[in-house]
Amino acid sequence: MQLEKQNSCVRLQQRRATLEVSSPLPQVWRIRLAPLADLGGQMLPPKQSFAVVGGQDQPLTLEGNMISAANGTVDGSSRLEVGALGFFTLWDGENCIAKVQGFAAQDHRQGPLPKQQSKVWLEAPQGQQYYGFGEKVGPLNKRGMSFTFWNTDVVPHHPDSDPLYQSIPFFMGLQDGQAWGFFLDESSRSSVDIAETDPDTLEWTVEAGELDLYLICGPTPAQVLERYTALTGRTPLPPLWSLGVHQSRWGYQNEADIRAVIDGYRSRNLPLEVVHLDIDYMNGFKVFTFDQDRFPDVAKLSQWARSQGVRLVCIVDPGVKAEAGYAVYDQALERDFLVKTWRGEPIVGEVWPDPAVWPDFSRSAVQNWWGDLHQSYLEGGIAGIWNDMNEPSCFSFHSPHIDPRKVIGKTLPDDARHGNRTHLEIHNVYALGMAQATFEGLKRLAPEQRPFVLTRAGYAGIQRYSAVWTGDNSSHWEHLELSISMLLGLGISGVPFVGSDIGGFASHSSGELLLRWTQAGVFYPLMRNHSAQGTEAQEPWRFGEQWLEPIRLALELRYRLLPVLYSLMEQAEQTGTPALRPMFWEHPTDGVASSLSDQFYFGPAVLVAPVLRPHHRHRSVYFPSSDWMRLDTLEQGARYAQGWATVSAPLEQIPMFLRPGGILPLAEVAQHSTHAHWQNLTLMVNACASGETTLLLDDGEGYGERQHAHFSLERYENHVVLKCSEGFDDAVKQIVFLGLPMGSTTHSPAFQTEDGLYVDVSGEWDEIRVDF
Numbered sequence: 001m002q003l004e005k006q007n008s009c010v011r012l013q014q015r016r017a018t019l020e021v022s023s024p025l026p027q028v029w030r031i032r033l034a035p036l037a038d039l040g041g042q043m044l045p046p047k048q049s050f051a052v053v054g055g056q057d058q059p060l061t062l063e064g065n066m067i068s069a070a071n072g073t074v075d076g077s078s079r080l081e082v083g084a085l086g087f088f089t090l091w092d093g094e095n096c097i098a099k100v101q102g103f104a105a106q107d108h109r110q111g112p113l114p115k116q117q118s119k120v121w122l123e124a125p126q127g128q129q130y131y132g133f134g135e136k137v138g139p140l141n142k143r144g145m146s147f148t149f150w151n152t153d154v155v156p157h158h159p160d161s162d163p164l165y166q167s168i169p170f171f172m173g174l175q176d177g178q179a180w181g182f183f184l185d186e187s188s189r190s191s192v193d194i195a196e197t198d199p200d201t202l203e204w205t206v207e208a209g210e211l212d213l214y215l216i217c218g219p220t221p222a223q224v225l226e227r228y229t230a231l232t233g234r235t236p237l238p239p240l241w242s243l244g245v246h247q248s249r250w251g252y253q254n255e256a257d258i259r260a261v262i263d264g265y266r267s268r269n270l271p272l273e274v275v276h277l278d279i280d281y282m283n284g285f286k287v288f289t290f291d292q293d294r295f296p297d298v299a300k301l302s303q304w305a306r307s308q309g310v311r312l313v314c315i316v317d318p319g320v321k322a323e324a325g326y327a328v329y330d331q332a333l334e335r336d337f338l339v340k341t342w343r344g345e346p347i348v349g350e351v352w353p354d355p356a357v358w359p360d361f362s363r364s365a366v367q368n369w370w371g372d373l374h375q376s377y378l379e380g381g382i383a384g385i386w387n388d389m390n391e392p393s394c395f396s397f398h399s400p401h402i403d404p405r406k407v408i409g410k411t412l413p414d415d416a417r418h419g420n421r422t423h424l425e426i427h428n429v430y431a432l433g434m435a436q437a438t439f440e441g442l443k444r445l446a447p448e449q450r451p452f453v454l455t456r457a458g459y460a461g462i463q464r465y466s467a468v469w470t471g472d473n474s475s476h477w478e479h480l481e482l483s484i485s486m487l488l489g490l491g492i493s494g495v496p497f498v499g500s501d502i503g504g505f506a507s508h509s510s511g512e513l514l515l516r517w518t519q520a521g522v523f524y525p526l527m528r529n530h531s532a533q534g535t536e537a538q539e540p541w542r543f544g545e546q547w548l549e550p551i552r553l554a555l556e557l558r559y560r561l562l563p564v565l566y567s568l569m570e571q572a573e574q575t576g577t578p579a580l581r582p583m584f585w586e587h588p589t590d591g592v593a594s595s596l597s598d599q600f601y602f603g604p605a606v607l608v609a610p611v612l613r614p615h616h617r618h619r620s621v622y623f624p625s626s627d628w629m630r631l632d633t634l635e636q637g638a639r640y641a642q643g644w645a646t647v648s649a650p651l652e653q654i655p656m657f658l659r660p661g662g663i664l665p666l667a668e669v670a671q672h673s674t675h676a677h678w679q680n681l682t683l684m685v686n687a688c689a690s691g692e693t694t695l696l697l698d699d700g701e702g703y704g705e706r707q708h709a710h711f712s713l714e715r716y717e718n719h720v721v722l723k724c725s726e727g728f729d730d731a732v733k734q735i736v737f738l739g740l741p742m743g744s745t746t747h748s749p750a751f752q753t754e755d756g757l758y759v760d761v762s763g764e765w766d767e768i769r770v771d772f
């Protein structure tokens with residue numbers, strides 16, 4: 001075996017196979033394997049990755065079989081040991097954290113079809129847990145399961161459906177509290193067997209002739225994700241309004257329906273921020289058009305909505321109606337922007353528009369053109385764009401010469417052409433290209449606004465351009481529960497701005513289900529109630545007063561939590577850490593916590609245990625440490641010790657708890673957001689330990705100045721001190737200290753009840769001391 005160093009790359013050639021190792025970031029290793037390429041001693045040609053946008057090759061040293069970063073940047077402890085071609089061991093300090101056991105590749109024919117296939121095997125030691133893999137069903141820890149990566153329109157999906165709409169070939173391994181990451185940057189169809197067939201092996205198979213692997217060191221989950229998102233990008237801070245309450249339905253037929261929904265919210269004093277226009281708004285399902293009878297003046301409609309504090313978002317599908325005289329089609333055809341059959345003519349199929357053709361978003365000229373088309377929506381006052389059917393979904397074909405054996409799912413054939421690439425390679429990144437086109441188009445056309453884009457399909461990196469919703473779920477309690485692990489899984493796969501259809505998309509919801517789902521949805525970064533045509537109407541008031549009132553409380557709580565969520569989204573932008581975090585994120589060594597998929601963290605300080613079952617008025621909650629204080633009004637002030645507890649959860653309550661040292665800035669209830677120059681905040685503080693938090697203040701949209709307020713709590717033997725960074729004290733009007741003994745005293749006006757010490761800070765202050 002002969003390893004040789006060439007610049008910042010270590011290379012190995014054995015028979016036909018070539019291996020190249022580089023380090024695109026400190027503590028991150030990239031291994032490219034070209035098992036079938038006969039390069040005659042040449043370097044592998046550079047590849048265009050759709051996912052990776054960051055990183056710069058680090059200098060390397062090679063000693064024997066051990067490769068390390070030359071100057072030990074950050075923490076030079078990470079080393080890659082090359083055992084033989086295809087065998088690597090990743091070392092972090094003294095720990096061996098991952099072993100690639102081998103790879104294989106073949107060029108073969110499957111029936112009449114030529115096919116390339118590559119495999120990589122990783123050791124899956126007993127006790128290693130596997131998290132991530134993007135948008136997948138099942139519990140949080142995916143050990144013992146198998147998945148396919150092939151974006152698929154599943155209507156509706158179920159708790160065992162796979163694959164779904166997104167393909168994110170990334171996971172995080174966790175063993176003995178130590179996390180590491182693995183990313184397989186191959187966009188072609190692939191599948192992973194996570195120690196299901198062989199309990200000691202994780203096997204990943206890709207329909208491609210190459211393997212492009214990234215091994216990422218931790219040791220914390222946050223460090224793994226920070227490095228993964230340094231490679232694949234992060235979600236820019238969304239506009240504040242997009243974190244408000246969204247209402248949607250497939251079946252709002254006309255302007256009157258949209259006005260009625262907004263009136264329905266406003267007349268009942270229910271918070272509402274965004275209404276979505278589904279495919280009903282278009283003229284004959286032609287994207288970038290409005291039906292003139294049903295939506296005669298969208299600019300006027302959106303202006304009126306804005307006067308009610310509501311913005312409109314329009315759905316845009318990739319399928320373009322093939323109709324001569326329709327400008328979008330004519331331009332796409334004339335400029336040669338369409339996906340083609342292997343014979344070279346544009347593919348014509350059926351989706352909502354019928355016949356339809358598909359733009360080839362893998363080319364930047366097509367992206368620019370598509371982005372610019374959004375001018376018409378901006379002129380209509382539309383605030384954001386919702387991309388659907390972008391797997392891409394295709395119901396049937398009109399084109400002759402489509403070999404059905406090359407069509408996997410309801411989509412385009414593997415051998416369709418995107419420029420000089422095949423659909424097999426482009427399929428999983430089709431939506432990524434469309435989202436990029438949309439995001440960059442909006443940014444170009446309205447540079448002073450932060451774009452809001454929502455997508456169903458995606459690939460690693462989709463977080464750079466778009467929020468993601470989990471597609472067509474159903475109004476079943478099982479789907480409410482499933483949403484938690486799916487959204488957590490997306491978050492730890494680099495996609496923090498996520499939500500599931502609240503109340504369920506398919507099937508009929510019920511008052512209790514909608515209520516409990518809305519309560520869980522308070523913590524979804526994207527909070528949208530959406531339902532399908534033909535199902536029971538699902539706006540908050542549809543099931544009667546009994547359910548409306550507690551739903552109102554949940555919507556109001558969302559607005560109280562906006563300062564927290566907004567600040568968390570900024571943290572996601574800076575580090576990749578999602579707002580919605582699994583228990584293991586905070587407690588990687590706690591074996592009980594790491595197996596839980598039905599309770600989660602909202603930021604670093606709030607633990608949420610939503611009710612996920614009908615008729616339940618209690619919940620069991622696991623507390624990973626002691627001195628947790630209940631936050632919801634029912635039993636605010638109740639304290640929980642480490643271990644399991646059964647907590648009460650009557651209809652109007654969401655069991656949520658504040659960690660010792662947690663500081664939570666809550667806004668006032670509002671009907672919609674305005675800006676993020678927060679006033680009249682209440683700080684909820686768990687005074688059982690020291691802690692701190694940072695709050696983001698800005699205009700709530702655009703790219704103006706951002707300010708940060710810091711609050712810190714110092715806990716001493718007989719007193720606590722809460723401090724506020726200079727200049728922000730007037731944002732806070734009240735501080736509620738939880739967890740202090742009765743009889744605590746402070747110089748500021750205060751009163752104490754069993755649930756907490758309420759301190760009035762409406763005057764000037766920079767610190768508050770409480771003695772006990």
Ligand code: MIG
Nearest residue numbers: 250278279315388456471472
């Ligand atoms: O074939 O636009 O997931 O949210 O309401 C169904 C109609 C197409 C699927 C989306 C759903 C949307 C629906 N769409």
